[in-house]
Amino acid sequence: SKPVSKKQNDSVIAGTINGDGALKIGVTNIGEKTFLAGIMRLVAEAQASKSRLQILSDRAALYLTVVAVTGGIITLVAWLAAGEETAFAVARLVAVLVIACPHALGLAVPLVASISTTKAANNGFLVKQRIALEAARKIDIVLFDKTGTLTKGEFGVVNMWTTGNNTKDEVLSLAASLDALSEHPIAKAVVAKAKNDGLLLKEPEKFEAMKGKGVRAMIDDKEVMVGGPALLESMDIKVPSELTQQIEDAGEKGQTVIFVLKEGQLLGVLALADVIRDESREAVNALKKLGIRTSMMTGDSEDVAKWVSKELGIDEYFARVLPHQKSEKVKELQKRNFKVAMVGDGINDAPALTQADLGIAIGAGTNVAIESAGIILVRDDPRDIVKIVRLSKMTYTKMIQNLFWATGYNVVALPLAAGALAFKGILLEPALAALLMSVSTVIVAINAVLLRRKKL
Numbered sequence: 001s002k003p004v005s006k007k008q009n010d011s012v013i014a015g016t017i018n019g020d021g022a023l024k025i026g027v028t029n030i031g032e033k034t035f036l037a038g039i040m041r042l043v044a045e046a047q048a049s050k051s052r053l054q055i056l057s058d059r060a061a062l063y064l065t066v067v068a069v070t071g072g073i074i075t076l077v078a079w080l081a082a083g084e085e086t087a088f089a090v091a092r093l094v095a096v097l098v099i100a101c102p103h104a105l106g107l108a109v110p111l112v113a114s115i116s117t118t119k120a121a122n123n124g125f126l127v128k129q130r131i132a133l134e135a136a137r138k139i140d141i142v143l144f145d146k147t148g149t150l151t152k153g154e155f156g157v158v159n160m161w162t163t164g165n166n167t168k169d170e171v172l173s174l175a176a177s178l179d180a181l182s183e184h185p186i187a188k189a190v191v192a193k194a195k196n197d198g199l200l201l202k203e204p205e206k207f208e209a210m211k212g213k214g215v216r217a218m219i220d221d222k223e224v225m226v227g228g229p230a231l232l233e234s235m236d237i238k239v240p241s242e243l244t245q246q247i248e249d250a251g252e253k254g255q256t257v258i259f260v261l262k263e264g265q266l267l268g269v270l271a272l273a274d275v276i277r278d279e280s281r282e283a284v285n286a287l288k289k290l291g292i293r294t295s296m297m298t299g300d301s302e303d304v305a306k307w308v309s310k311e312l313g314i315d316e317y318f319a320r321v322l323p324h325q326k327s328e329k330v331k332e333l334q335k336r337n338f339k340v341a342m343v344g345d346g347i348n349d350a351p352a353l354t355q356a357d358l359g360i361a362i363g364a365g366t367n368v369a370i371e372s373a374g375i376i377l378v379r380d381d382p383r384d385i386v387k388i389v390r391l392s393k394m395t396y397t398k399m400i401q402n403l404f405w406a407t408g409y410n411v412v413a414l415p416l417a418a419g420a421l422a423f424k425g426i427l428l429e430p431a432l433a434a435l436l437m438s439v440s441t442v443i444v445a446i447n448a449v450l451l452r453r454k455k456l
Contacts, residue, residue, distance in 0.1 A: 011028075012025065065100075067100065067414075068096060068097055068100030068414075069097070071096050071100070071414060071418060072093045072096040072097050072100075073093075075089075075092045075093055075096050075418040075419070076089050076090065076092065076093040079092055079419065091429070091430060092417070092418055092419045094430040094433075095417035095418075095428050095429065095430045095433045096414060096417045096418050098417070098430055098433040098434050098437055099410070099413045099414060099416075099417040099428065099433040099436065099437055100410060100413075100414055100417075105403070105406040105407065105410070107402070107406075107441060107444050107445060107448070108399065108402035108403045108405075108406045108444055109399050109402070109403070111402075111444070111445060111448040112395055112398045112399050112402060112448045112451060113130060113395070113399075115448055115449065115451050115452060116133060116391055116394070116395040116398075116451060117130075117133075119391060119451065119452060119456075120133070120375075120388075120391055121378075123384065123387050123391070123456050124377065124378050124379040124381060124384045124387070125360075125375055125376060125377050125378060125379075125384050125387065125388060126375065126376045126378060127374070127375055128373065128374055128375060128376060129374035129375075131374065132358055132359065132373075132374025132375050133374075133375065133388070133391065133392050133395060134392065134395070134396065135339070135357050135358045135374075135392070136341065136358055136375075136388050136389050136391075136392035137389065137392040137393045137395075137396050138339045138357070139292060139339050139340070139341045139357065139358055139389060140292065140293060140338045140339045140340070141292065141293040141294065141295055141315075141333060141338045141339070141340055141341070142287055142292060142293070142294050142295070142340075142341045142342075142343060142385060143295045143296070143297060143329070143330060143333060143340055143341065143342045143343070143352075143356070144294065144295070144296045144297075144314075144343045144344075144382070145296075145297060145298070145326070145342075145343065145344035145345065145346065145349050145352075146274075146296050146297070146298035146300065146305070146308060147274065147298065147299075147300075147346075148344075148345040148346065148362060149280075149343050149344060149345055149362055149382065150276060150277060150280040150296060150308065150312060150382065151274040151275060151276050151277060151280075151308065152274070152275045152276075152277060153274065154185070154189065154274070154275060155185050155186055155188070155189035155256070155272045155273065155274060155275070156189055156192075156193065156272065156273065156274075156275035157172075157189060157190060157193040157270055157271070157272055158255060158271050158272060158273050158275075159246070159250065159255075159270075159271040160172065160268060160269070160270050160271070161243050161246055161247075161268060161269045162267065162268040162269075163240055163243070163265075163266055163267060163268060166267045166268055168268065169197070169199055170267070170268075171260050171267050171268030171270070172190070172193060172194050172197065172199060172270070173194060173199045173200065173201065173202070174202075174219065174224050174226075174260055174262065174267065175190050175194075175226050175258070175260045175270060176190050176191045176193070176194030176195075176199065176201050177201045177202045177203075177204055177217075177219055177224070178204055178207070178215050178216070178217050178219075178224060178225075178226045179191050179215070179226060180201055180204075181204065181207055181215075181217075182209075182215065186256055186258065186272055189272055190258075190270065190272070202219050202220070203219075204217035204218065204219050204224070205217060205218040205219070206218045210225075210227065210231070210234075212230055213227045213228070213230045213231045213234055214226050214227015214228060214230075214231045214258070214259075215227065222262055222263050223262070223263055223264070224260070224261065224262050225260075225261040225262075226258060226259070226260050226261075227258060227259060228256075228257065228258055228259070229257070229259075231259060231261070232259055232266075235261065235264065237261070237264070237266055239266070239269075240266070243269060246269075247269060247271075250271040251303070252303055252307070253273065253303065253304075253306075253307035254273065254300065254301055254303035254304030254305075254306075254307050255271045255272060255273040255307075256271070256272045256273065257269060257270070257271050257272075258270050258272070273304075273307075274300075274304070274308075276308065276311055276312065277382065279381050279382055279383050280312055280382050281311075281312055281313075282383050283381075283382035283383045283385055283386060284312045284313055284314060285313065286383065286386040287385065287386060287389075288313070290386065290389060290390075292389065293315045293316075293338075294312075294313075294314045294315050295314065295315060295316045295317065295318070295333065296308065296309055296312075296314050296316075296317045296318070297317065297318035297319075297321045297326060297329050298317070298318070298319060298321060299320065299321055299322065299323070300319065300320070301319060301320065302319045302320065304319070305317045305318070305319035306319070323348030324348075324351075326344075326348060326349060326351060326352040327351035327352045327354075327355040329352070330342055330352045330355045330356050331355060334355075334357070339357045339358075340356045340357050340358070341356060341357065341358040341359075341360060341385070342355070342356035342358070342359055342360065343360045343361075343362070343377075343382065343385060344360075344361065344362070345361060345362035349361075349372075350371075350372040351372070353372040353373045354372045358374060358375070359372055359373035359374050359375070360373055360374070360375045360376075360377060360385060360388070361373035361375070361376050361377070362376075362377055362380050375388060387456040390456045391456055394451060394454055394456075395451070398447065398448060398450075398451050401447055402444045402447055402448060405440065405443060405444060405447070406440065406444055409436075409440045413428070413433070413436060416428045417433050
């Protein structure tokens with residue numbers, strides 16, 4: 001993301017990266033007063049505020065056990081009261097208990113859950129919390145943290161313009177030759193672009209950093225300068241009219257613009273921005289096809305947020321969001337009756353990941369973020385979010401099918417086992433009841449295994 005300027009007495013969070021130069025930092029908060037401790041408190045509060053869902057099949061299996069025992073006793077007493085022999089009444093009791101054995105019902109959900117978890121791992125994401133995958137099918141909106149999720153979190157050269165007969169390679173080569181001596185993120189991006197394009201860098205002489213303006217040095221006995229708008233102002237150089245509109249457009253998109261000068265003449269302009277992942281566009285489009293809205297939040301300026309949202313086709317965005325405000329943005333969406341999936345990778349994303357109905361962490365993210373999420377993307381690919389939703393819907397369908405079969409089988413078989421049709425000569429012997437119970441279990445297992453063949 002875009003570097004933020006800091007001056008004396010400004011506050012910084014532990015883990016902040018210093019882009020350039022040297023500085024002394026004083027520790028003002030330790031222990032429970034630190035930013036990280038505050039984040040962990042928010043995570044704990046969000047976790048405590050959530051109710052724990054019980055698995056439907058376990059509850060149903062418990063109820064069925066009670067029904068089976070009660071039904072068995074009633075069956076035994078009823079047949080004895082009707083004057084039947086004890087052996088006949090006991091046979092009916094055994095048949096009821098066997099047929100009602102909740103094997104199929106007990107396997108209906110856990111077996112599907114196990115297979116779906118394995119399928120998730122094979123498709124690039126890990127299910128940390130069972131409830132998280134179940135919640136994915138109900139998601140209305142996916143809230144992305146911009147940096148490191150939709151973007152790579154590093155600067156890249158996104159455009160170049162030249163003046164006169166100067167070539168882009170020449171301008172980039174000169175800029176990279178000077179920036180090679182700097183540790184600034186923007187300078188690193190310029191050098192990376194030049195190396196990626198196979199350009200040769202020249203050795204600068206008399207290198208000098210001009211505070212707040214840029215850098216200058218001598219290359220081939222000619223003075224070369226690279227810097228921002230302040231450099232042009234100090235040199236009283238005006239941007240050619242043919243480049244004015246492009247530079248203004250870059251500024252509106254929140255891009256950083258640097259100028260390359262040689263012997264006091266403007267050679268060209270470079271525009272840099274946080275690089276958007278190619279996969280992000282595909283992920284947003286795929287989510288829209290599923291009828292799921294997309295939202296983005298970032299600590300960057302309004303201009304940067306607006307540009308990224310427009311590039312990706314995101315429905316809405318939140319700009320200038322401070323770390324402790326991220327969970328509040330999730331709550332804001334939830335108050336609008338949205339089921340929210342939050343995708344993030346940083347420490348300051350942890351409370352939002354926990355607050356969301358579904359927390360998804362990027363695998364390369366921090367340990368705190370990963371611990372707070374219910375699902376982890378191993379490949380850092382936002383397109384896998386679509387797979388999560390699809391797998392959730394497939395898993396739910398299989399669970400309902402299995403529950404329907406297991407309960408439906410018992411509803412039909414229990415009266416037969418109790419002898420409800422004995423007056424017509426139809427009786428379900430204990431041995432046959434055991435066979436039918438086993439068959440129902442096999443059917444549930446086969447139906448669950450069919451989930452493996454489905455493509456996400």
